[in-house]
Amino acid sequence: MTRALVALLLAPATALAAADTVPRPEGWIGTTEQWARGLGIVLALLALGVLAVAWGRLRRGATPRDVIGMLLFGLAVLPVVVIFFGYTQGFTGMESVSACGGCHVMTSHVADMQDPQSESLAAAHFKNRYIRENQCYTCHSDYGLLGTVSAKMDGIGHVYHYVTGTYERPIKIRHPFSNVRCFECHAGSQKFLKSPGHPAEIQPQLASGEVSCLTCHAPAHTPKEARR
Amino acid sequence: MKAVRTAIVLAAIGVLLCLFLLVKVTWYTFIAFMLVAQPLLLAAILIFAVETLRALRQKGVL
Numbered sequence: 001m002t003r004a005l006v007a008l009l010l011a012p013a014t015a016l017a018a019a020d021t022v023p024r025p026e027g028w029i030g031t032t033e034q035w036a037r038g039l040g041i042v043l044a045l046l047a048l049g050v051l052a053v054a055w056g057r058l059r060r061g062a063t064p065r066d067v068i069g070m071l072l073f074g075l076a077v078l079p080v081v082v083i084f085f086g087y088t089q090g091f092t093g094m095e096s097v098s099a100c101g102g103c104h105v106m107t108s109h110v111a112d113m114q115d116p117q118s119e120s121l122a123a124a125h126f127k128n129r130y131i132r133e134n135q136c137y138t139c140h141s142d143y144g145l146l147g148t149v150s151a152k153m154d155g156i157g158h159v160y161h162y163v164t165g166t167y168e169r170p171i172k173i174r175h176p177f178s179n180v181r182c183f184e185c186h187a188g189s190q191k192f193l194k195s196p197g198h199p200a201e202i203q204p205q206l207a208s209g210e211v212s213c214l215t216c217h218a219p220a221h222t223p224k225e226a227r228r
Numbered sequence: 229m230k231a232v233r234t235a236i237v238l239a240a241i242g243v244l245l246c247l248f249l250l251v252k253v254t255w256y257t258f259i260a261f262m263l264v265a266q267p268l269l270l271a272a273i274l275i276f277a278v279e280t281l282r283a284l285r286q287k288g289v290l
Contacts, residue, residue, distance in 0.1 A: 037250055044247040051240050055233070064232045064279065071232065075239045075276045079246075079269045086246045086261050093253025102254050156262075159255045 033092060040085025043078055050074035091148075094155060100136035103162045105171060108223035110136070120222040121214075130185070143184050170223075177220065179206055182213045235275040242268035 029035075051074040054067045064071065093099060101110035113122040113135060122139070125131050131138045141151035154174075161167040186192045187207075197216060198206070205211040214220060245265035249257040284290045 040250045041247065044243050044250060047243045048240060048247070051236050051243070055236050058229070058233065058236075064229065065283065068280075071236075071276060075235055076273050079239055079243055079272070082243055082246045082250075083266060083269065086249050086265070089253060090249055090258045090261055093249075094255070094258055096253070099253060099255060099258075102256075155255065156259060159259060 033088070036085055037089050040082060040089060043085065044082045047074055047078035047082055050078065091152070094152065095134040095137040095141075097134065097136055103158070105162060105167070105169075109171070109221050112221055112223045118222055121217050121220045123222075139181055142178070142181065176212065177214055179209050179213050183207070231275050231279050235272040235279070238268045238275070239272035242266070242272065 050070055054070040054074055057067050057070075058064070097110060097113075101107050109122075112118050112120055113126045115123055116127050122135070125139070126135050137151065141147045183206075192198055202211060206213065242265045245257070245260045245268075249261040249265075281290065
């Protein structure tokens with residue numbers, strides 16, 4: 001019984017593990033995020049169950065006072081906990097490549113990044129696992145709390161433009177790509193510092209953004225035109 | 229009674245939208261969670277709180 005319950009809770013985790021080719025350590029039981037997701041689903045179902053029972057009892061003639069405990073639990077306590085899990089899953093889930101590629105207009109960018117034959121900068125980072133996961137989000141958001149909030153707000157704006165069709169093809173980045181995002185990983189690394197392409201005299205210009213990393217490392221993406 | 233039932237319906241819709249997000253995270257479920265589910269759940273809690281306070285006042289507890 002316990003094993004069956006654990007298997008049910010871990011169903012999403014198992015599916016994800018099967019999709020990923022990286023071998024798991026012995027005794028793998030999923031990630032904290034996957035457990036949080038399973039727990040959130042269980043609690044949401046429990047809240048719906050409690051509300052259904054309260055509704056049924058009220059219909060059978062019970063007064064709100066008779067089901068006050070049930071109402072308190074189903075209307076206030078459980079939803080607050082479910083919202084908490086919703087935030088944890090929502091914010092992390094929106095950073096995934098599948099979320100970024102969720103709009104058809106972006107599928108060609110994602111396909112290009114995941115294409116081992118592509119020579120684009122995004123593909124180089126993806127196929128060599130320079131960035132292990134959430135590759136779109138990692139390069140297209142500034143680090144720190146403000147970067148996260150700003151990226152989410154931009155994302156909501158993108159959905160608005162996608163749904164209303166107020167965008168132009170081909171898709172272009174709204175602001176010039178900031179070197180700071182490259183520096184988050186590359187700055188200070190020996191490969192970066194000792195590269196003949198990054199002589200000491202040009203590094204202040206790279207740091208200030210006067211010279212863009214993409215001047216030499218473009219194209220970032222080489223998408224084939226996508227259909228809406 | 230009607231207000232409590234309204235609160236239950238609002239909360240159920242809100243929790244259902246949360247459930248959609250937990251099952252599959254997409255921009256649509258995320259926006260539904262942020263812009264619809266949370267206001268609905270907040271409204272449900274407020275209605276429930278107001279009704280509870282009203283009932284307590286009627287009984288002279290408050």
